[in-house]
Amino acid sequence: MDNKKLTIDDIARELQISKTTVSRAISGKGRIGQETREKVLRYIKENNYKPSAIARGLAQSKTFNISLVMPGDSSLVDLPFYHNFLWGISNTASKSDYDVIISMVSEKDITQLVRLIENNKVDGVVLGRTLEEDIAEKYLKQKGIPFVTAGSSLDPTVIQVDNDHRSACRELTSVLFSKRIRRVALIGSDMKTIVSKNRLAGFRDACTEFNVFMEDDLIYLDMDSETKIEEAVEDILKKNVECIICMDDYICGCVLEKLEKENVNIPEDIKVASFYDSSLLESRQSVNLSLKFNVTEIAAACCNTLLSHIDKKDVPVKTLLGYEVVIREATQS
Amino acid sequence: MDNKKLTIDDIARELQISKTTVSRAISGKGRIGQETREKVLRYIKENNYKPSAIARGLAQSKTFNISLVMPGDSSLVDLPFYHNFLWGISNTASKSDYDVIISMVSEKDITQLVRLIENNKVDGVVLGRTLEEDIAEKYLKQKGIPFVTAGSSLDPTVIQVDNDHRSACRELTSVLFSKRIRRVALIGSDMKTIVSKNRLAGFRDACTEFNVFMEDDLIYLDMDSETKIEEAVEDILKKNVECIICMDDYICGCVLEKLEKENVNIPEDIKVASFYDSSLLESRQSVNLSLKFNVTEIAAACCNTLLSHIDKKDVPVKTLLGYEVVIREATQS
């Protein structure tokens, strides 16, 4: 069905022009006559010519591939995020004729990424998550590979794209406060992560703004296991709290389960808010208030920033994206 | 930090030999003196030389990339599978110095895949799922691109790797029958999919083997919505059934939820078995009997089969992999 692959040489011969000219017509670089260009372009279209990405790569020492590194050990709750993120990156990349090679790493094993880099298979990489002590980040920086992180990094020199978690959390908390809900408890996750710190900061911003004094015994941090979360909930239930704010969707899931187990009604007995809204939560139960971040948007921003960076264009070191406060008044029980 | 990239030319000059020889030492192809080879290899190791995959690609007209195509619209339940599958493929591929480029398609849109193929960015592809009318499969076949499907295809000429669903389901059902459990109901999913047909066939095999006559009104097929499944469960509960067999994990999840809602106890009041066991189910509740398929194993098989196929080696058209019957007697209520 497919006859021999067409090359730039074939076209040049067929059209009686040099391959230099053909190349220029395609790339759009360099002066070229309007007429000649159109002739070439027409021929290309008619004969369905596709330049060999690999040959172009060799000539320009580029691969037209980027890598998305994602945690191979990510938990169930994170999967929808990575799936959508991958989709977004892949879609955006293809618009610039780039493709994405996956590399899966764990907190302490980045061999897949190293292979990719050493074999020169990619022009740049986007780091799907940021860790405080990130060996992948360190490695890329040291190698001088263009890269962008999704999520904030503590290193001010790395190019990062993130949602404005701090503002978002401040705003969500403000919504509660302005509804005269003051007795709120906060259940936080691993405070070693950067995003947790930002969320907590946003929460405190709102407290300051509304002049609400947060009692420390209503703030539960580092609740990194289901057991701890359940205990926190039990504790909270004794304290006449109006609303539980969960720092992420995993916590929120556990809280909802626990409340159900305890036969506590939402929102009559207590309200629940979450600083992160995932598809996992969405399908499960009604959270009264939550934050939604647009995964496609952050993926596109990461990808485009990286591609510009690869092309040596100036890019902002830090891109902060918006969010949406979702108010879901539970009408059905 | 990194000095200039080393090339084969540099090595040749440094070692006072021809680059042909260097190339041969690296690839291991062609005759070469033991001593010379070792000298080259040592130099390479010491200076951390890595051949340019892209140059090698051009010379051999290969990319050393394969593509994994996966559904961009896959549902929550399928995510863990694809995540593990991706990990498996990626790991296996890297052992042969291949990398995997992701392409996400939907049932009717395979533009991402088409781009990849037309731009010659991959040497082959593994299809992450099979559809009865699969445009991706059709496209690849017509283009003559080496590909392998994970899951069965109706087209006997396509190279496929699958678990032996039929035997697995026969065996699981047999376990029930041999425990003298005879009043079983089957809730099946979309019968248009190939895997559903195989599972049903396995179920019927067991019936025949044990001489059990299956009443049609205990078999619920095409239960493709939560509502339908719930109705099926309601119906089943009236019929004095001992065990519900769910054709997949999604159905099983719904069934468990419904039973809980109806305050039916498992396994006292009724047992539940599933023809597919996913991590989603696992974390949720206790299913008495289920089938486990090793995702890593199928990923490795897909990948290795594809790589052999790319190398023009003979590969089996159909590879059937094993399964594990998981008997989980619920001890806690």
Next chain:
DNA sequence: CTGAAAGCGCTTACAG
């Protein structure tokens, strides 16, 4: 066992 040379399919100074 080893090498000179052509080639993979593009791009890009350089010259006109």
Next chain:
DNA sequence: CTGAAAGCGCTTACAG
């Protein structure tokens, strides 16, 4: 505006 030529970094007949 257009072309001849060198080059990107490998591989592989072909010849010795």
